[in-house]
Structure formats: C-alpha cells, structure tokens
Amino acid sequence: MPEDKGQDATAVEQALLDAVPLPSASGGSASIASQLRRAILDGTYAYRERLPAERDLAQHYGASRSTVREALRQLEEGRLVTRRVGSGTFVCYRSSSETDDVAERTSPLELTEVRIAVEPQMARLATLHATQRDLDRLGEALAAVEACSNRDREAFTRSDAAFHQAFADCTRNPLMIDLYRQINEVRSHAQWARMRDKVLSPDRQRDYNDQHRALYDAIRARDAENAVRIVLEHLEIARSDLIGAGRS
C-alpha cells in the first residue's frame, strides 16, 4: 500500500491537495434550528418578540413547513421559545444583557437571604475540598482586601468581590462557583452603591476585614463548624445593617 499506483497517482495527489473536505453537510431541521438559535442568542430576536410565522420561515429558508416546525420544536424543547396557537411563536429566553434585570428586581434584603442560604454550606464545602493552591489564592485575595484604603470604597468593593469568588472557588464545585459568580454580579451591581455608602463606614470595613480573616483561618484549619459560624454571623450583621439603613 505505501507505493503509489502508477498511472493515476497524479489524480490521487490532486485529490489530496484539494484536501479541503468541505462539502459540509447543511440543510435540514437541525440546520434551521441552529440558525434560529443563534439569532435568539445574539439578540436578533429579543425577549418576548414574535418570530415570523411558520409558513413565512419555511419560505425564507426554502424548506417545508414541517421542517421548520421540527426546528421550532427543538427550540421549544430547549426552552428558547414558546408557541401559542393563533398567536405565534415567541422568544422566552433572556439574553445575558437582559439578565441584568435580575439585579434590578432584587432588593438588598433578598440578596442577603440568598447569601444566607448559600454561603454557610459553601464554607463547609470549602473546608472539605479546598486545595493548598486554593488557600494560597484566598490568602492573596484577603491581603488585597486588607490593603485597601478605607477611603477608596470602589477598590474595597472590587477586591471584596474577588475574595468572595476565591472563597467560592475553594469549594471545587463547578455549579457552586458558577452560581456564586452570578450572586457576585448582583452584589456589585450599581444599585447597591448608595446603600454601601450608608453602610460601609471605616469601622464596618475593619469588622468585615476581621471576619474575612477569621473565615480564612478557619478554612485553613479545616474547621468547618467555625467557618460556618463565622459566615452566618457575618451575614446576620450585614442583614441587620441593611435593615437599620433602610429604616434610618
């Protein structure tokens, strides 16, 4: 086999040089579904917007209505669209840019309630699963927070968020890390700026730093119960601060 078959070797070589293997198969319901999915994801069709009628889509894609319906069925299965008889097919997916809406609709108290749910267990998982490398990163993040001037609240907020994300990373739980990234986004949303100015007195910052340090030490010492207790106290204080600020 290594030897060429003499007379048509040139033809074979030509085929190899043509090596672009690209009559890439296209067409079919899968292809249409993919195109529509991309259009929805990148915002061509916005949230709650109506898609063209099935018959129009069929004509546009040069496919039969059955094929378009199959494509839409796939999108519906992926919860990207909903279909209403007599009305049309509507986008029911919120793109990431529209997800900021969650931050708009979430109150500081609601955020704290979520954190009270998540962070204690997070502390437990972190003490169980954190690697030495995780602990190093957490220590660096802590140092960065403590290095912040009491004046520069912007920097404090940023490095505080980084510390909490490093805290989440310690759990080694991909889903937990992803969820906390989302929580952190809400946390650092512009809405909280004023509230933070009310709450974040230099004294408060010192307290927070102490609590961060205590949490770090507890995780290092693999002391789960202590870590959970620290987080809970930290959040309870934050909650009462919020309520106090709201009533003042």
Add this chain to the structure above:
Amino acid sequence: MPEDKGQDATAVEQALLDAVPLPSASGGSASIASQLRRAILDGTYAYRERLPAERDLAQHYGASRSTVREALRQLEEGRLVTRRVGSGTFVCYRSSSETDDVAERTSPLELTEVRIAVEPQMARLATLHATQRDLDRLGEALAAVEACSNRDREAFTRSDAAFHQAFADCTRNPLMIDLYRQINEVRSHAQWARMRDKVLSPDRQRDYNDQHRALYDAIRARDAENAVRIVLEHLEIARSDLIGAGRS
C-alpha cells in the same frame, strides 16, 4: 469510554492524531480516515454536525463508497462519529473548547451539595413569602407530578422540574428564582439520564411524591421548621441514593 475531564485534553487530541502512523499514505481507507479525523479534531466538523453523505465523500475523495465506509467505521470505532440509518453520520466528539458547560462539569454529588445549601433556606423563604396564587400553582405542579405514570420517567422528570421551579417561585425572591432555574437546568441535563434510571424505581417515585406532598402541605400551613426538615430529609435520601448507585 474515554473520560478526560478537561485538563489535558490537548494531549489526548495529539494522541488521537498520532494514532495513525502514515497520515499521508496515498489511497486506502486509512488515509481518508486520517483526513476526516483531523477535520473533526480541528473543528472543521463541529460537535453534533452532520458529515457529508457517504456517497458524496466517496466522490470527493475519488474513492469507492465501500472504502469511505471503512474509513468511517474506523472513526466510529474511535468514538469520533456515530451513524444513523436514514439520517447521516454525526460528530460525537467534543473538542476541549466546547466542554465549558457547567452541567458537563458538575457531578451528581456536587449538584446535591448545592441543593442541600439552597433548598432548605428556600423552604423557609417560601413559607414566609408565598402568595395564595403561588400555592395554587405549586398545587397544580404537584398534581401534575403525581399524575405521571410510574413508567414514563421522562414525563416524571419534566414535571418534577416544574414542581421545583414553582417551589422556587414561592420564595418571591428574583435572585433565588433565577439561581434555581440554573440549578434546574443542570438537574435536567442529559448527563443524569442513566443515573436516574438506576435511582428512580417506582418505590422511589412514590417516596418522592410523598415528600413533595408533605412539603406542599408544610408551606401551605406556614410551618417553616417542618418544611426545612422535609427538604433536608428529601435531599439526604437523594444523596445516599446517589452514593449507593455509584457503588453498586
């Protein structure tokens, strides 16, 4: 099944490329297989994309259909493609850049750990904040779950997810609802199908239904402590089931 979770995927890809010692051998099924393999690995044919039909490939490579079929057989043996009669040949290999899905990187146990963090507090918030309308919807979702046949696990899973989302809605906390939507997506991901078949015996389904009903009653009665206890027991059972299934 080659289980390479991320870290050294490029090494694996290199090994796959090196698998054929004579990639430039003219003619023969090995050559075609090599070219197609490279096309798949470098993303020319993406995950789940359809390859050209065997007859088209044969014409393109100037080979007979039988030879192309042999090449495809080698790719199928290497788990790079799957073939379906009447449908086509599809890439079933995910390149390392396509495996960034959280659901793919989260194990059943990790999912349960997150749920143990979130759902008890969710139960508490639900009993505090659920409106009558929320309770009605939760009741409907519960009825839908209970109406599922013990045979149809697909339907059970779907309505179970709907029930849990209605449960989250009861908290009236936008952030919590959004986080749980994400958790539910991971929960209903295809990865769990086999695990579910192991775990979801008819007896198990009955138990789950009883626990769902008990949770519903507790929330209706505004009995927070009971609701939290029920959720925790529910999840502890789920966790031990998972561990048991993993060890069986």
Add this chain to the structure above:
DNA sequence: TTCTAATGGACTGGGAATGGTTCAAATTGG
C-alpha cells in the same frame, strides 16, 4: 357582537436521501 384572516397543531402519503448489507468482479501484492 359576528365574521374573517392568520396562526400553530396534527395528520397523511409519497418521494428522496441515508446508512447497512451482500455479492461478484477487478485490482493489488506476494
């Protein structure tokens, strides 16, 4: 209100494309 048009949902029959299989002839290499 009533009527009309438009929409998604469901179904059918037929045709085309696809991978699976088999077999005999041709080619290749020892």
Add this chain to the structure above:
DNA sequence: CCAATTTGAACCATTCCCAGTCCATTAGAA
C-alpha cells in the same frame, strides 16, 4: 499462481423532508 483488498452495483430498512389538508384557537376588523 494465490490471497487479500478494493471496487462497483444492487437492494434493503430507516429516517427525513415535502406538499398538502383540516382543525382549534386567537386577534382583529366589520
């Protein structure tokens, strides 16, 4: 010469796509 591989062709079962048709629902016009 023989043995193995490749080739070409035909046929099969399956799946998908298409072109309809009819229906229930919805929204809007008369």
